[in-house]
Amino acid sequence: MSEIERPTPDPTPEEVREAQALREALEGHGEHELAELAGALKFAHDPPEIDPALNETLVRAAIARAHRSGSRVVYVAFGAATALALAAAVALLVTRGGVERAPELALSRSTQSLFDAPFPRQGGTSARVDRIAEARARDYRANLFARMGVR
Amino acid sequence: MIADCGTRVRSPATWIASLAAIVLVALASWGCTGRDRGETGGASSVAAPPVDTILMAYLSKARSLHHLADMREEDGDLRGAVAELDKLMTTPIPGGAQPMQEALEVLADTYARTAELRGQLGEFDAAERDLEQGLKRAPKVSFFEGHLYEVRGVIAQKRAKALADKGDKDGSEKQRRRAFEDFDQAGRIQDKVIERLLPDAGGHGR
Numbered sequence: 001m002s003e004i005e006r007p008t009p010d011p012t013p014e015e016v017r018e019a020q021a022l023r024e025a026l027e028g029h030g031e032h033e034l035a036e037l038a039g040a041l042k043f044a045h046d047p048p049e050i051d052p053a054l055n056e057t058l059v060r061a062a063i064a065r066a067h068r069s070g071s072r073v074v075y076v077a078f079g080a081a082t083a084l085a086l087a088a089a090v091a092l093l094v095t096r097g098g099v100e101r102a103p104e105l106a107l108s109r110s111t112q113s114l115f116d117a118p119f120p121r122q123g124g125t126s127a128r129v130d131r132i133a134e135a136r137a138r139d140y141r142a143n144l145f146a147r148m149g150v151r
Numbered sequence: 152m153i154a155d156c157g158t159r160v161r162s163p164a165t166w167i168a169s170l171a172a173i174v175l176v177a178l179a180s181w182g183c184t185g186r187d188r189g190e191t192g193g194a195s196s197v198a199a200p201p202v203d204t205i206l207m208a209y210l211s212k213a214r215s216l217h218h219l220a221d222m223r224e225e226d227g228d229l230r231g232a233v234a235e236l237d238k239l240m241t242t243p244i245p246g247g248a249q250p251m252q253e254a255l256e257v258l259a260d261t262y263a264r265t266a267e268l269r270g271q272l273g274e275f276d277a278a279e280r281d282l283e284q285g286l287k288r289a290p291k292v293s294f295f296e297g298h299l300y301e302v303r304g305v306i307a308q309k310r311a312k313a314l315a316d317k318g319d320k321d322g323s324e325k326q327r328r329r330a331f332e333d334f335d336q337a338g339r340i341q342d343k344v345i346e347r348l349l350p351d352a353g354g355h356g357r
Contacts, residue, residue: 105201108251112293116348118341119298121305125264126217129257133210136253139202 103146106139198249205245206253213239213257220264229268236265240284252290259289263302270306273313278306292347297340304333 011019018032025032026039111132119128216235223232239261244250262285269278282303289295311326 107199107201108206108246108253109199110252110290110293111256112290112295112344115294118294118344119260119301121301122267125260126214126221128260129210129214129217132253132257133207133214136202136210137207140204140207143201143203 103143103149105143105146111135200246200249200251202253203245206251209242209245209251209254210257212242213261217261217264220268224268229272233265233268233272236261236268240265255288256290256293256295259285259295259299261285262288263295263299266299266302266306270302270309273309275306275310275313279303282306292340292343294341294344297337297344300333300337300340304330304337307333 021030022032022034022038024030025035114131114135115128216239219235220232223229223235239258244254244258246254262281266278266281266285269275269281282299285299286296289299307326307330311323311330314326315323
């Protein structure tokens with residue numbers, strides 16, 4: 001009798017107990033360390049129909065996880081943008097505060113607005129020049145004060 | 152369900168993004184306007200210079216010369232009055248290549264006065280030359296321009312009378328027609344100025 005034809009030896013009592021526990025675990029009674037592996041192999045080979053309620057629950061949970069992760073990214077991105085904008089505002093304020101701004105000055109312009117009526121046919125030129133010089137003298141003084149920083 | 156979740160997630164983010172955008176745009180525009188103000192010396196016109204010492208010196212000189220001319224006229228010295236005012240004609244105009252508006256207007260008015268004085272002296276050609284110079288400097292559609300045309304009409308009227316006295320009937324009539332034209336032109340200009348200045352006359356004010 002060859003080695004191959006030789007009958008397997010009888011199982012030991014320990015092997016019999018393990019086999020019994022695995023069979024019961026596969027039938028849904030009790031647990032066994034090889035039962036999860038056997039189940040996974042079974043579902044991979046011939047997956048059963050999934051319960052619609054369970055499917056909905058799984059989808060909701062997955063989407064909720066995705067949104068939690070996505071919103072964190074959005075908050076971080078816009079939060080950083082806002083912080084940068086505020087930092088720029090502060091920098092601009094500080095910079096502008098340190099630069100002396102040009103004073104508001106009265107500019108050269110027509111004197112037409114000093115006169116409300118046509119000039120008399122004869123005379124009156126000196127009075128007109130007086131009015132122009134006096135008006136611009138006020139502007140000139142205002143410009144001097146503005147340049148000196150007096151308000 | 153997904154749309155609901157999307158709305159819930161985007162709303163706060165949109166608010167934050169909007170706030171950030173508003174802050175950035177406001178800062179950018181404020182920065183730009185501030186820079187413009189600084190470059191133009193705080194005024195709307197870049198070209199116009201501020202009222203300065205040179206302009207005031209010019210106006211002061213013009214004022215003095217006109218009062219001196221007044222006194223010469225009071226003394227009956229019309230040539231002396233013209234001579235005083237001629238000093239302003241040879242004074243450099245503030246602003247150089249871009250003369251300051253006040254100086255141009257005072258100079259134009261001074262030319263009108265010298266023309267008037269020369270007309271009284273019977274120096275009609277010289278008077279007309281002064282008026283041409285004045286019209287080159289006076290702003291268009293202004294009391295200054297209208298006054299110059301008015302004085303030109305007066306000069307033409309005087310010239311017509313002088314020619315008539317000499318028996319030059321054609322020459323006199325020609326000058327009379329010129330006087331009519333100049334007075335009409337002066338009237339049209341003054342009407343436009345008044346219309347522009349007075350809202351009651353249909354204008355929009357100054």
